[in-house]
Amino acid sequence: MSDKANAQRSxxxxxxxxxxxxxxxxxxxxxxxxxxxxxxxxxLSEGKIEHVxxxxxxxxxxxxxxFLLDALLEEQKxxxxxxxxxxxxxxxxxxxxxxxxxxxxxxxKNMITGASRADAAILVISADEGVREQSRRHAYLLSMLxxxxxxxxxxxxxxxxxxxxxxxxxxxxxxxxxxELGLDARIFIPASAKEGExxxxxxxxxxxxxxxxxxxxxxxxxxxxxxxxxxxxxxxxDVYRFDGRRIVAGRIETGTxxxxxxLVFSPANKSSVxxxxxRWNVQENGPAVAGDSIGITLSEQIxxxxxxxxxxxxxxxxxxxxxxxDLFWIVREPLRVAHLYNLRLATQDVKCxxxxxxxxxxxxxxxxxxDGREQLERNEIGRLTIQTRxxxxxxxxxxxxxxxxxxxxxxxxxxxxxTIFGGVYSERSSGRGDLVDRAxxxxxxxxxxxx
Amino acid sequence: xxxxxxxxxLDDLENQSIFIFREAYxxxxxVCMPWSMGxxxxxxxxxxxxxxxxRVPFPVLHIDTTYEFPEMxxxxxxxxxxxxxxxxxxxxxxxxxxxxxxxxxxxxxVTHELKTVALQQVLTEYKxxxxxxxxxxxxxxxxxxxxYFSPRNAQFEWDYKDQxxxxxxxxxxxxxxxxxxxxxxxxxxxxxxxxxxxxRENIPIPQMYFARSGKRFRSLGCSPITHPxxxxxxxxxxxxAELEATKTTERAGRAQDHYERNAMQKLRAKGFL
Numbered sequence: 001m002s003d004k005a006n007a008q009r010s011x012x013x014x015x016x017x018x019x020x021x022x023x024x025x026x027x028x029x030x031x032x033x034x035x036x037x038x039x040x041x042x043x044l045s046e047g048k049i050e051h052v053x054x055x056x057x058x059x060x061x062x063x064x065x066x067f068l069l070d071a072l073l074e075e076q077k078x079x080x081x082x083x084x085x086x087x088x089x090x091x092x093x094x095x096x097x098x099x100x101x102x103x104x105x106x107x108x109k110n111m112i113t114g115a116s117r118a119d120a121a122i123l124v125i126s127a128d129e130g131v132r133e134q135s136r137r138h139a140y141l142l143s144m145l146x147x148x149x150x151x152x153x154x155x156x157x158x159x160x161x162x163x164x165x166x167x168x169x170x171x172x173x174x175x176x177x178x179x180e181l182g183l184d185a186r187i188f189i190p191a192s193a194k195e196g197e198x199x200x201x202x203x204x205x206x207x208x209x210x211x212x213x214x215x216x217x218x219x220x221x222x223x224x225x226x227x228x229x230x231x232x233x234x235x236x237x238d239v240y241r242f243d244g245r246r247i248v249a250g251r252i253e254t255g256t257x258x259x260x261x262x263l264v265f266s267p268a269n270k271s272s273v274x275x276x277x278x279r280w281n282v283q284e285n286g287p288a289v290a291g292d293s294i295g296i297t298l299s300e301q302i303x304x305x306x307x308x309x310x311x312x313x314x315x316x317x318x319x320x321x322x323x324x325x326d327l328f329w330i331v332r333e334p335l336r337v338a339h340l341y342n343l344r345l346a347t348q349d350v351k352c353x354x355x356x357x358x359x360x361x362x363x364x365x366x367x368x369x370x371d372g373r374e375q376l377e378r379n380e381i382g383r384l385t386i387q388t389r390x391x392x393x394x395x396x397x398x399x400x401x402x403x404x405x406x407x408x409x410x411x412x413x414x415x416x417x418x419t420i421f422g423g424v425y426s427e428r429s430s431g432r433g434d435l436v437d438r439a440x441x442x443x444x445x446x447x448x449x450x451x
Numbered sequence: 452x453x454x455x456x457x458x459x460x461l462d463d464l465e466n467q468s469i470f471i472f473r474e475a476y477x478x479x480x481x482v483c484m485p486w487s488m489g490x491x492x493x494x495x496x497x498x499x500x501x502x503x504x505x506r507v508p509f510p511v512l513h514i515d516t517t518y519e520f521p522e523m524x525x526x527x528x529x530x531x532x533x534x535x536x537x538x539x540x541x542x543x544x545x546x547x548x549x550x551x552x553x554x555x556x557x558x559x560x561v562t563h564e565l566k567t568v569a570l571q572q573v574l575t576e577y578k579x580x581x582x583x584x585x586x587x588x589x590x591x592x593x594x595x596x597x598x599y600f601s602p603r604n605a606q607f608e609w610d611y612k613d614q615x616x617x618x619x620x621x622x623x624x625x626x627x628x629x630x631x632x633x634x635x636x637x638x639x640x641x642x643x644x645x646x647x648x649x650x651r652e653n654i655p656i657p658q659m660y661f662a663r664s665g666k667r668f669r670s671l672g673c674s675p676i677t678h679p680x681x682x683x684x685x686x687x688x689x690x691x692a693e694l695e696a697t698k699t700t701e702r703a704g705r706a707q708d709h710y711e712r713n714a715m716q717k718l719r720a721k722g723f724l
Contacts, residue, residue: 017460088589088641109616113598116618145618237473242506249502251470280505281652291458293469295504306477330616344621405619412625414616 017088017095018223021115023142024124025134029155033124033193034087034098035065037214040200043089044068065193093219108379109330112141112417120149120221122214127166127190128159131174140361140381143181144328144419146401149221150178150185153214158192162205187217227290230254231315233395233403234263235346236308240295247278247295248304253346253402255312257296258287263310265302267319267391272298307348309393309403317395317403318423321388322355327408327418328381335376335408335416343388345406351389352408358383376416386418396423461648465501468636470620471599472502472583475634476509478624479581482634483539485570485724486511488523488530489671490656491585491637494645496534497654498636499583509583510537512573516565517542518553518673526657533655539577543569553675558707559718561673567722571607580626583634584724589641590701598622599638605629607722633724642701643694650687661685672705 022030038044048068056063087098099114115121121142125135142150152174160166167190178185189198190206191214197203198213212220232255240247257263261274277288278295288294298304311317329335335354343352360369361381369380376382397404397419404420476482484499484507486492499507513527531538543551546564553561574582586597598614600622615623626632637645649656659668666679667690680699684690707718 110614113614113617237470238477240504242504242508247504249473251466278504280501289458291463291466293466293473293502346620402619407619407621412623414618414621414623417618 017097018120018218018221019097019099019118020120020122020218021099021111021118021147022122022124023111023115023134023138025126025129025132028124028126028129028132028135029066029193030100030124031066032064033122033153033155033191033199033214034100035068036193036196036199037098038068038087038089039065040196041089041091041215043087091215091219096218108137108141111138112145112328112330115142115147116145118145118147119223120151120218121147122218123150123152123185124155125152125170125174126156126159127154127163127170128156130170131177135174136177137379139178139181139183141328143183144326144381144417146397148183150183151214151217151221152185152188153193154188154190155193157190157197157206158195162190162192162197162203164190164206164208167209186221187212189214189217227254227400227402228256230290230400232257232261232263232310232312233317233346233400234296234310235403236265236304236306236310237347238306239304245278245297246301247297249295250293250310250347252288252290252292252294254290254400256287256289257294257310262313263298264313264316265304265308265310266317266393268303268308270302270304271313272300272302275299307393309346309348317393317400318425319391319393320423321391322385323392323394323420324358324383324385324422325406325418325420326381326383327376327416329376329378329416331410331413331415332378333410333415334378335382337374339410341415342409343386343392343406344409345392345394346403348392350392352386355385355387358385394420394423396421461644461651464640464644465498465648467639468498469502471634471636472499474620474622474624475581475583475600475632475636476503478622479626479632479634481577481579482509482581482583483577483579484509484511484583485585486513486536486538487585487671488513488527488657489585490649490660491587491640491645493530493654493656494640494648495583495585495637496530496536497652500534507534507536510539510577512539512541512570514566514569514573515540515542516561516569516673517547518565518675520659520671520674520677522659523657523671530655539573541569541573543572545572553673558676561676562707562718562723563721565673566724567607567718570724571722574631579631581632581634583636585637586635586724587637587640587642587645597633597635597638599635600624601633601635602626603631603633603722609720609722643691646687646691646694650691660690662689670701670705672707676707677705 022034024030052067053063056067089096089098099118123139125131154167154170171188175185190209191198193199197205200213200215202213203209233253234250234257235253236248236250238249240249257274259274259277262271263274264271275297277285278297279285309317337354337357339353341352343350357373357376360373360376362369395403406418407414408416484495486496496507543565546568551561551564588597598617602623603609659671661667662682662685665681665683667682667684668677668679671677682693684693
């Protein structure tokens with residue numbers, strides 16, 4: 001059977017596709033790599049290559065694989081990717097969606113928008129320039145966004161005569177950096193997207209390498225595991241009363257929920273039993289699992305509204321009005337201490353202020369930039385303490401990611417995103433106030449700063 | 452007991468769309484859903500019923516250009532009753548009175564006048580703050596850059612070069628007077644996903660999508676500028692097989708997209724869906 005027929009067969013099922021974000025420093029060749037992959041997997045629509053080649057001739061430019069992506073006029077003019085796009089392609093194993101994230105510094109918000117949807121990341125580093133500012137910054141953000149599958153492509157190997165020595169230098173330097181972030185790249189691949197070396201076929205010019213090419217490495221990844229095995233978090237979006245019934249609508253972020261379960265609704269800590277799971281027009285109305293958008297009815301009518309979080313009794317989240325977080329800031333106007341913002345975490349929306357900025361990290365060097373600052377500039381990441389007006393239902397990000405991350409809103413705009421750490425779970429959370437353990441927090445800082 | 456392994460790609464898409472519907476319904480006071488009666492539009496109606504347990508709790512809007520296929524209008528009447536929809540029909544009668552039409556004008560002008568301007572007129576009348584649309588990323592390069600919640604200013608313009616960030620299920624929900632947000636629950640769906648879902652759920656769609664006399668419509672718009680493709684696909688399975696083998700784009704049969712270079716970008720920046 002030909003590769004193509006094989007690809008058709010194996011992708012005709014309705015299995016999830018894998019979303020891969022492409023990141024890296026500007027001009028390190030992300031768009032060229034994507035163009036090459038689309039070309040080599042035969043994923044472009046009829047006449048696309050000819051069309052682009054003709055346009056290049058008309059404008060007196062040499063054809064480049066990167067142009068295959070640049071559908072919008074402005075992109076062709078500036079020769080940079082201006083916004084996140086999503087492009088499908090297939091291999092023999094599965095369907096993929098490429099998320100192309102721009103390398104220019106001012107487009108960080110687009111990179112985060114794209115990367116937050118990804119299952120895996122390809123980080124592109126140019127062999128001639130090596131590790132640069134955005135190679136590091138993007139890795140840092142991937143770690144905050146919780147993306148674990150990372151493939152590093154050392155591109156433009158043709159510019160360094162396919163030198164193994166150069167490749168190993170970059171690999172060593174970058175592995176060390178990733179390790180400091182708690183990230184572990186699956187594989188480092190020496191490649192030339194322009195020449196097609198080690199992208200869809202093994203390179204004859206780099207016989208010293210001998211491991212997977214880019215497509216093979218992608219095919220070896222497994223989709224990130226669903227959060228079915230974590231404690232239940234059912235986040236209430238709304239309460240509907242379309243007919244006589246009162247239906248609590250929301251999404252299961254983690255865990256499972258079934259009829260008869262005793263649920264605890266935070267922050268009120270009222271309990272009730274699931275009388276029914278409500279879905280419209282389904283074959284089987286079984287238990288609901290992580291990712292399901294459902295409605296439920298309760299056997300006892302307790303007060304519940306948007307923002308409430310339901311869990312099982314022995315696995316309740318933390319309630320707090322003060323907590324610690326790492327926060328990235330993406331808008332021009334800096335974050336200011338004591339300024340009143342809105343904080344949204346899952347379906348909760350509360351007023352908050354930053355009490356103090358413990359330190360600001362330079363995301364490209366991981367160096368701390370001085371304590372006691374009063375504001376956080378665009379593209380900076382700060383470790384800070386946040387105070388909310390009213391109780392917030394939270395989890396530590398490393399335990400339950402979806403309840404451990406939030407955005408800061410100012411004037412209706414999303415300005416930054418944060419991850420929560422250091423919160424302490426009580427034996428059975430019962431609505432105590434500030435549950436942050438200061439001793440833990442101190443140790444954490446000391447550990448991370450190496451003091 | 453259901454495990455993660457049993458969940459399909461369609462389950463993921465469906466649940467994400469329901470989540471978006473519910474977020475929009477909560478965030479905006481005055482929501483409307485444009486409904487073209489095309490396949491995506493009917494999937495959108497279906498997903499709304501999934502989200503709101505069998506009903507569509509806001510009006511649906513048909514922009515009637517007066518160039519509709521008669522079969523589509525028949526379907527509109529039938530489906531309105533079938534889904535129990537609150538249907539609003541809008542025509543830009545002022546432009547038609549001025550003689551704007553495919554007989555005399557180019558398709559970009561007519562599409563802008565009879566669709567986008569008509570939408571502006573009806574939006575001003577009803578003061579909707581959110582429109583739920585059925586656009587998908589894979590349809591067109593400009594749509595690939597969209598957000599789930601995509602703001603439009605009072606002039607209807609889409610600033611695609613400076614779009615808001617969107618991550619962790621958090622969306623831009625603040626609108627000023629005269630502005631509205633396009634909410635796009637089908638953004639992640641592909642054409643094949645749409646067909647598989649129509650098949651799985653048995654969603655009613657117009658029969659024009661299925662081959663008759665060696666031709667079928669792959670995408671439906673105004674009758675003078677929408678052309679059928681050569682096809683023998685008369686069942687959903689056959690359509691899916693056809694799509695998996697083709698390399699022609701979905702909207703190739705829609706003349707307004709190809710009238711001039713970047714036509715779709717220009718139309719969309721001015722407010723076209």
